[in-house]
Amino acid sequence: MSSVVLLVAVLFFLLLLRARRRRRECEPPLIQGWIPYIGMGLDFRLDSQAFLKKNQEKYGDVFTVYIAGKYMTFIMNPLLYPSIMKHGRQLDFHEFTDQMAPVAFGYPAVGSGRFPDMGDQIQRSFRLLQGDNLVPLAESMMANLNLVLRQDFLGGEGGATEAVGKGWSTGGLYDFCSSVMFEATFLTLYGMPAPARRHGDMAALRRHFTKFDGMFPLLVGRVPIWLLGRTKAVRETLIRYFLPQRMQRWANTSLFIARRSAVLEQYDALSDTDKAAHHFAMLWASVGNTVPATFWALYYLISQQEALQAVRQELHRVLQLPEAQGPQQSEVMISKEQLDQLFLMDSAVNESLRLSSASMNIRAAQEDFSLRLDERRAVAVRKGDVIALYPQTMHMDPEIFTDPQTYVYDRFIEDGREKTDFFKDGQKLKYYRMPFGSGSSMCPGRFFAVNEIKQFLCLLLLYLDLEMEEGQGTAQLDNSRAGLGILLPAKDLRFRYRIR
Incomplete structure (x- = not known):
């Protein structure tokens, strides 16, 4: 019997080989x-x-x-x-x-014919993440970053870090970035549980999100979800968080999410769970790449103190603050106009994206x-x-970028402005830096994402002294998400900080 099964398996394998494309x-x-x-x-x-x-x-x-x-x-x-x-x-x-x-993400295909015009309406909603709409989003994100940072890390509670003496606290750098950016982004886009300012179960939501995100490359690779342990149950837990009856109780929801909710409500063929799955998908799109991008931007700055000091000096100059001290006011607010003047910080962020995307x-x-x-x-x-x-x-092409494996914080700045002249075979490249895609596939939330990262960096550079702990080597890329955006670090690294 076993020999028959083996013969059938071999024949099936040979048929598959014969069916291969020529x-x-x-x-x-x-x-x-x-x-x-x-x-x-x-x-x-x-x-x-x-x-x-x-x-x-x-x-x-x-x-x-x-x-x-x-x-x-x-x-x-x-x-x-x-x-x-x-x-x-x-x-x-x-x-x-x-x-x-x-x-x-577990919702029916938009292009299946059951939801006429939905795809176009969803695409139009992305305009609310661009242009003048970035101003209120930047204001909200700045307020939420201040809220999370001050309550969890600057007010003595410690959050994901622990005190180590002489005013220093220490923790995992990726965990720190994830803790702050995940919640601040969530509050900015989806709102808060009025009358409270913060969701009480955000830590649990982030843990579930991290578990799902670890399986995301396998799902995209068409591995059936039932083969991935508890991934389906974790996904269902995440989806339930966005059920319409729950989201209706949240205040200060962004216009972008409000518009998407209105679009989804037009289609009776969508169940409440389907609508919630769409919102969960947008959460992944909002933080799945932004969190690791934030980690790399901060990691490279801390690892190269010359870069950190140069970017900090630019920030003080734009905000007209004394360079030798932190901000005197209890809560810093940086306008969209001021963010746009941070050309050296732009270069530093773009360089970290070049290395990690x-x-x-x-x-x-x-x-x-x-x-x-x-x-x-x-x-x-x-x-x-x-x-x-x-x-x-x-x-990583050395003809385009000299010494491409090296972080050069001012690689994308020239004469105080963005450098755009990069060459291949003696010809100027139209596309030379593409962490967000290109053409019709370019990420529509890229401006919001870069603003978020810059706002996070601004507050840390103003509030904190930052150092990597010694004796742990350099951060390495985890290639398991190759093709899907920003790579995660292979392992978290320890850093320390103290209030300036």
Whole structure:
């Protein structure tokens, strides 16, 4: 009996191998691997940057890789990126998100036909995170950052840190950033449980969120949720937090979330749980990458005290504060206009994003067509295939960025303004820094996210002296989220602080 089962398994495996795709004329080089469905997924997950660079050296700037059931054509030369953006009709970003988000967050697909115009309305709602709408969001975020920092860390309660004498407290840097940014962002977007100013169960919500977030790469990789232990139960707990009857009791909800709630209420086909799942998805979008981005921005500044002092001096100059002391008022408020004047801080944040981001810009082919790369080259693309840009390879290109592994806080500033001149093969790049995607797939909340990070840094630099603890090495990237945005640190590191 066992020999029959083994024979059937072998025959099935051979059939899968025979069914593998064959490269057609004018198509890019094809790399499939030998593991059915997974293809080269394990190699890519282990070290995506090294995997792609190795294949670029072997096959050139364009090649197709089979990963987790998808044929993905990688465009490795950033000089070719503008050509990809021009194919808006044949290449669509929303198809991928409409497939991925329901699997990860547990709500019905927006593009299923059951919810006419919902996708367009949701996209329009993102305008409330941009332009003049950033002013009230910045004011609210500043107030909430002050609230959380002062009550949990500056008022003697300790929060995620512990006292170590001589005025110093110590704790995990990632845990500290997560504790502050998670709650302040939540309060800014979703509001507070009136008449209280803070949600009493925020620590538990963050713990559940962290558990879900750890499984998120597997969900996106189409691993069934029932194979992931308690992940489904954790997700259900998180979703219940956003049930409409609960959210209705919250005060000072942002216009952005209020608008999204109004859109969801238009569709009777959505259950209350479906609506809550949409709000949970937006929470992940709001903090899933912002928290690790905040960690890296702060980590690099603390690790390079020269950078920290330079950014602090700029901040004091913009706020017209004496450089040798902290703020005299009990609560600092920094306007959106003042944030926009912090060019050196912008450069420091952008440099940390360059070093930590591993997003993958993807678009699904809507038809068979010839993808024009430049005046000389075109490749054949099949309907359903994915065109992928992987900007991390560009961010680490020594031809574009001198000594790319090194943090250079003023890399993106020149003559007091943002530097935009970066070159490849002697040609100026249109796209040279892409932590937030590109074109139609660019993160619509990127301006809000960068403002949040800068506000957090401003308050810490004004209120605190900051140091990394000695003898623990440097922070390393965890590549398990490769392709999904900002990489987490492989482990948390200890830091210490004291009030200035």
